[in-house]
Amino acid sequence: MIGTVLSDRYRLEAKLGSGGMSTVYLARDEVLDRPVAVKLMHREMTEQPEQLERFNQEARAVAKLSNPNVVAVIDAGEDQGRPYIVLEYVQGETLKQRISRIGALDATEALAYALEVAQGLGVAHERNMVHRDVKPQNVLIDSTGRAKLTDFGIARELNDEGVTATGKVIGTTDYVAPEQAMGKEVDPRSDIYSLGIVLFEMLTGDVPFEAENQIGVAMKHVNEELPDVQAIRPDISAASARVVDRATAKNPDDRYQSIDEMAGDLQAALEVEAIRAGGTTGEATSVLDAVAPPRRQIPTSRTSPWPAVAMLLVALVIAAGTAYFISRGDTGGGGGGGAGGTPNSGKQISLVAASDYDPQGDDEEHSEDVSLSLDNDRSATAWTTETYETDSFGDKDGVGLYVDTGEPVAATEMEIRTPTPGWTLEVYGSNDPVPDDVSGWTRLAQVPEVSEQQRIDLITAGVKYRYYLLWITDPAETETGYGVAISDIRLFD
Numbered sequence: 104m105i106g107t108v109l110s111d112r113y114r115l116e117a118k119l120g121s122g123g124m125s126t127v128y129l130a131r132d133e134v135l136d137r138p139v140a141v142k143l144m145h146r147e148m149t150e151q152p153e154q155l156e157r158f159n160q161e162a163r164a165v166a167k168l169s170n171p172n173v174v175a176v177i178d179a180g181e182d183q184g185r186p187y188i189v190l191e192y193v194q195g196e197t198l199k200q201r202i203s204r205i206g207a208l209d210a211t212e213a214l215a216y217a218l219e220v221a222q223g224l225g226v227a228h229e230r231n232m233v234h235r236d237v238k239p240q241n242v243l244i245d246s247t248g249r250a251k252l253t254d255f256g257i258a259r260e261l262n263d264e265g266v267t268a269t270g271k272v273i274g275t276t277d278y279v280a281p282e283q284a285m286g287k288e289v290d291p292r293s294d295i296y297s298l299g300i301v302l303f304e305m306l307t308g309d310v311p312f313e314a315e316n317q318i319g320v321a322m323k324h325v326n327e328e329l330p331d332v333q334a335i336r337p338d339i340s341a342a343s344a345r346v347v348d349r350a351t352a353k354n355p356d357d358r359y360q361s362i363d364e365m366a367g368d369l370q371a372a373l374e375v376e377a378i379r380a381g382g383t384t385g386e387a388t389s390v391l392d393a394v395a396p397p398r399r400q401i402p403t404s405r406t407s408p409w410p411a412v413a414m415l416l417v418a419l420v421i422a423a424g425t426a427y428f429i430s431r432g433d434t435g436g437g438g439g440g441g442a443g444g445t446p447n448s449g450k451q452i453s454l455v456a457a458s459d460y461d462p463q464g465d466d467e468e469h470s471e472d473v474s475l476s477l478d479n480d481r482s483a484t485a486w487t488t489e490t491y492e493t494d495s496f497g498d499k500d501g502v503g504l505y506v507d508t509g510e511p512v513a514a515t516e517m518e519i520r521t522p523t524p525g526w527t528l529e530v531y532g533s534n535d536p537v538p539d540d541v542s543g544w545t546r547l548a549q550v551p552e553v554s555e556q557q558r559i560d561l562i563t564a565g566v567k568y569r570y571y572l573l574w575i576t577d578p579a580e581t582e583t584g585y586g587v588a589i590s591d592i593r594l595f596d
Contacts, residue, residue, distance in 0.1 A: 104142070106129065109182040113141050113189060120456075120474065124148050124158060138192040139177060144185055155186070161413045162188045164255045167230055172223035174243065174253040196453065198239035198250065198301070203593075204453050206308040210339045211380060213305035214373040215235065216242065216250045217346075220298055221366040223252035228291040228362050230574040235289060237297035238278045239304060240478055276317040276324070284321035292355040295365055299350025299358075305337045306343070317484075325353070339378060342372040386529050421441045449515055449595035457592070459486075460572060462540050463499040473504055476589045484589035485522060491578055494585050500541065501529075501576040506592055511567035513596060517548070517559045519573070520591040524555045528576035532561075532568030541574055 104126075108114045115128040118238045119140065125148070130141040162179040169175070178189035198216060201589050202208065208216075220242055227234055234255060241254040276284065280296035304310050311330055312323035329351050333344040346368050352358045359365040457477050459468040468488055475484040488502050496502060508514070511534055519528075531544030538544060545568070549560040561571075571594060578585040 108133070109141065109143070110180050113139065113187075113304065115141060117552075124154055125316075130189075130285065132189075133454075137264070140190045140192045142188040142190065143189065146185055149185060158186055158188075162186075164227075164232055167232070168223075168226050169248070170223055170226040170254075172219045173226065174250055174251050182453065188315045193243060193245065193251065195243050195245035197457075198242035198305070199479050200453060201244055202239060202304060202308060204451055206335065208305045208308075210306065210336075210343055210376045211306060212248075212368055212372060213302060214337060214343060214346075214376060215248070216244070216303045216305065217298060218366060218369040218373060219491055220252055221369060223250075224291075224294050224298065225366065227255075228294070229357075233289050233291055234294050234297075235283065236278075236302060237294050239301055242301070246328060249341065276321040277312070279321055279324055280355075281325045282355060284324050290355070291362060292358050292360065294348050295359050295362060296352075296355075298362075298365070299347055301327065301461040303332055303347050303351070306339060306347070308331055311407070324377045328353075328469055339373045339425070339580070340372065342368075342375045346372050376545050395445065403521065451565035452508055452512055452514055452594040452596055454506045454592065454594060455509040457486075457504055460500075460503045460505050460574075462538070468502050468504070476592050487588040488575065488578065488586045489583070490584040490586045492584055494578060496576075497568045501574050503572055503574040504589070505570050505572040508569055508571070508594065512594075513563055514561055514571065514594045515563065516595040517561060517571065518591075518593045519553070519557050519589055520596070521553060521557070521586045521587065521589050523579040523581055523586065524553055525579040526553050526575055526587045527551055528553050528557075528559075529574040529576060530559060531572040531574060532566070533570045533572065534568055541572070544572055544574075 104115050105117065105128075106115065111128075112132060112134050114133055115130050115340045118126060119129050120127040125142050127142060128141045130139050131137070132139050132476045143157050144155070148158070159179075160502040162176055165176040166179070174193065175191045177191060179262065180187055180189075196204075220237070224234060224237070232255075234252070236254060241252060243251045243253055245251070245576060278297040278300045279286070280289065280293040283293050300311065307330075309559040312320050312327065314320045314323060329347070331344075332347045333339060333341070347363065349368070350358055350365055359368070425501060454477055457473040459470045459473050461468040469486060472486045474486075478484055486504060491497065514532075517530060528548075528549040528550040529541075529546055530550075531541065531548050533544045535543070545565055545566070547568075548559045550559055572593070573589070575587050578587050581588075
């Protein structure tokens with residue numbers, strides 16, 4: 104699709120992300136000569152009326168919203184029977200990536216982001232619209248620290264029967280409200296619960312519940328009380344803890360009854376944290392040290408909302424992971440692997456994209472799922488290879504996926520998690536466009552039998568690489584045949 108011009112206007116320049124329903128491209132608006140993001144529905148999905156309606160619903164839903172904390176819809180159309188949505192093109196990282204990179208956030212920063220998300224939700228709720236998938240993956244943070252809410256693909260208007268019936272769970276289970284997990288009707292208080300979980304994660308660095316599968320996590324949201332956020336993070340104020348506690352009450356009647364009510368308490372807690380951090384009494388004007396320059400102020404009654412800025416990502420439910428161009432190495436290979444589960448001593452490197460790699464096959468190895476290897480969900484979601492009948496890839500030497508660091512870096516360690524241990528892995532680096540085969544890469548490590556949590560020492564000889572390839576040479580046995588699943592990939596310097 105690269106180079107295609109949609110409706111004689113939007114030229115597709117690069118693939119940004121792909122999900123089960125659509126693919127997002129960086130494009131050039133040739134009429135206004137500006138970059139935009141185009142979300143193009145998969146052709147096979149256009150034959151499914153429910154999916155087609157859901158896609159069109161997203162364009163209608165977001166087009167009604169105008170707020171600096173919501174990613175804006177610019178246009179929508181159809182080209183050769185395939186609908187598309189044009190959104191603002193923005194640069195930054197997701198909130199999930201930021202938490203993964205930094206860990207627990209400064210309390211003032213966490214509250215400021217939560218307040219901005221609340222402001223974005225406020226305009227949706229004013230229009231009787233429930234987002235239903237509030238999560239850090241759907242919050243974008245730009246270089247000045249502004250948070251923007253995105254991916255209204257499963258949003259639903261309360262006065263509309265919508266395309267999703269009661270009894271079907273919609274949303275991400277790490278952040279799902281109890282009533283949503285049980286398939287009951289949702290309302291704005293369901294979004295409030297999810298935002299409360301997001302705030303919990305920002306303050307603690309992790310989600311409150313873990314289980315063997317998504318159903319187990321969802322049931323914990325229904326049946327188990329959240330861990331005490333102040334016990335985990337004793338340095339935060341009681342005001343901040345109260346926001347988390349009230350927003351995440353199991354019974355919707357015990358939560359904030361409106362997002363504006365929650366925003367008011369977030370503002371108050373933000374002022375308390377700013378004062379504790381050394382701000383002026385009665386005025387939250389502390390600078391958030393963790394946010395990249397230019398420096399930003401916390402909003403108060405004296406300060407206006409932060410100015411709008413462009414962002415790079417247009418996130419899908421699926422969307423943090425993306426496709427991009429791969430590199431070719433020009434130095435000698437290396438080898439060696441590390442033991443599983445050993446803590447990493449270096450700083451984690453941000454991964455901006457991922458793509459499947461099957462040069463000796465049909466160039467497709469579940470490309471729609473690559474983002475699941477970077478979504479920081481270590482157990483419930485995973486990218487998988489195709490299922491093979493034997494413990495080899497037939498006439499192929501292997502398959503795999505590669506990750507993009509955004510710029511060449513000297514990574515020294517890789518950590519991966521897999522629910523299908525026992526497969527064979529080689530790690531390669533490169534800095535050129537995609538080679539025709541794996542011989543164009545530089546080998547950095549080899550692991551004869553991957554464990555569930557595997558740390559790998561990379562032999563780079565100080566050479567920096569932008570792209571790191573996980574090349575699978577022998578699959579593991581699964582319940583349905585042979586293959587490999589990768590739920591998490593991390594790089595360290």
